[in-house]
Amino acid sequence: MIVITGATGGLGALVVESLLERVPADQVAAAVRSPEKASGLGVRVRAADYSDPASLERAFAGADVVLLISGNEFGKRAEQHTNAINAAVKAGVGRLVYTSAPFADSGRLALADEHKATEEVLLASGLTYTILRNAWYHENYAQAITGAAGSGVLTASAGDGRVASAARADYAEAAAVVLTTEGHDNKIYELSGDTAWSFAELAEEISRASGRAVAYRNLTTEEHIAQLTGFGLPEPVAGVFADVDANIAKGGVLDHTPGVLRELIGHPTRPIADYVSGLLKK
Ligand SMILES: NC(=O)c1ccc[n+]([C@@H]2O[C@H](COP(=O)([O-])OP(=O)(O)OC[C@H]3O[C@@H](n4cnc5c(N)ncnc54)[C@H](OP(=O)(O)O)[C@@H]3O)[C@@H](O)[C@H]2O)c1
Known part of the structure; x- marks a missing residue:
């Protein structure tokens, strides 16, 4: 069971x-x-x-x-x-x-x-x-993507840092594989998308999919926290999200592309470009 x-x-x-x-x-x-x-x-x-x-x-x-x-x-x-x-x-x-x-x-x-x-x-x-x-879900950026398609501006405080996100469905498939096959006892898997993208590249994908020019605006950590609290997030939570972007900017945590997720599911992970175009078509 x-x-x-x-x-x-x-x-x-x-x-x-x-x-x-x-x-x-x-x-x-x-x-x-x-x-x-x-x-x-x-x-x-x-x-x-x-x-x-x-x-x-x-x-x-x-x-x-x-x-x-x-x-x-x-x-x-x-x-x-x-x-x-x-x-x-x-x-x-x-x-x-x-x-x-x-x-x-x-x-x-x-x-x-x-x-x-x-x-x-x-x-x-x-x-x-x-x-x-x-690692990160593409879906974490759904609001940012639709918002940027509407406003023409994508904001984050991640600088030129890169994110190896994957679709939630790819992580789910990996879980199903690990639950139903042998060889996973006492193992730790770092799962992430096949490729890592930057926010400038994400802005380009949103432009391509929406047909509207979208620019990436990099915020300072303080500006980012102020933006998130302005959206109604409590300050400690805003701080945790800004910390994610600071880590993306630094590299080494969310840009890792070892291909372990791809190996477990037996096919390439869904590219961010595909996720963006699917989301904006809805
Ligand atoms: N890697 C990433 O990018 C990322 C992004 C977001 C979240 N996460 C983490 O991954 C988890 C799964 O992601 P998700 O997208 O499925 O999140 P989600 O849609 O928020 O689902 C969380 C699940 O946890 C259940 N839950 C929460 N508190 C519970 C409790 N006290 N007792 C029993 N069940 C409880 C919820 O039950 P209900 O349906 O009853 O609310 C819901 O089914 C999240 O909970 C979070 O820890 C990871």
Whole structure:
């Protein structure tokens, strides 16, 4: 039995879809906090909240492998993921697969602090594990892309730094492969897109796809934080996003293109240009 947490989220739903192409539906269960949202997934549904250890233990019963998709409640996630790992130990789960962040153990990205803490708990748990350090999704830039197509300006504070993003669906496919094939015990995979793009290049792609001239305007970190707080983000969250761009500018975390994702899924990752044109056609 393969149990997927976060299956009502963007990534989790795609993992279930990809799993159903590989194994019968009765071998998959979705462990979700909102069962009413999971009825269309086509697999059995179990109620599980990362903040409720007993619910997690019940949801993981009989699982050969659990995919723990990192939560989205910032500040609570280290504790929530620890609850899930402890529940997996108690339920006797054979292997736990965790979606982490690029180079989580390096301490470079502020956003990855809770992933680093989770990885440490997982490694100390004695569970057989596979860690999927997913780099950025193309989808993270959906709003920036549509906004720039409308305004003619793409803003970020990443300088000439490059981003090896990939489509969420490619990461989901990799998770499905790792959940259904052998050879991934106690491995850590740095997953990213085949090529890394700069924001100036992204602006060119948006121009090409929209037919409107789009320029990249590089902001200072302070300007970026002010812009994000102006959009209504709390200052600490704005700081974390600006820290991502500062790291892109520096290089070495989000521009990594080792080809591991491509190798796992057995085909090239979806290029950003293809994502941009698909998004702007809608
Ligand atoms: N690599 C990247 O670029 C990137 C970008 C964004 C996020 N992420 C990380 O990757 C994860 C998956 O991405 P995504 O796009 O699928 O995010 P998402 O659509 O926000 O999905 C997050 C999932 O976590 C579930 N969840 C949150 N808190 C929970 C709790 N207390 N108990 C049980 N389930 C809980 C949500 O349940 P509900 O459906 O009930 O809300 C949802 O299914 C995110 O949560 C985040 O940690 C990575």
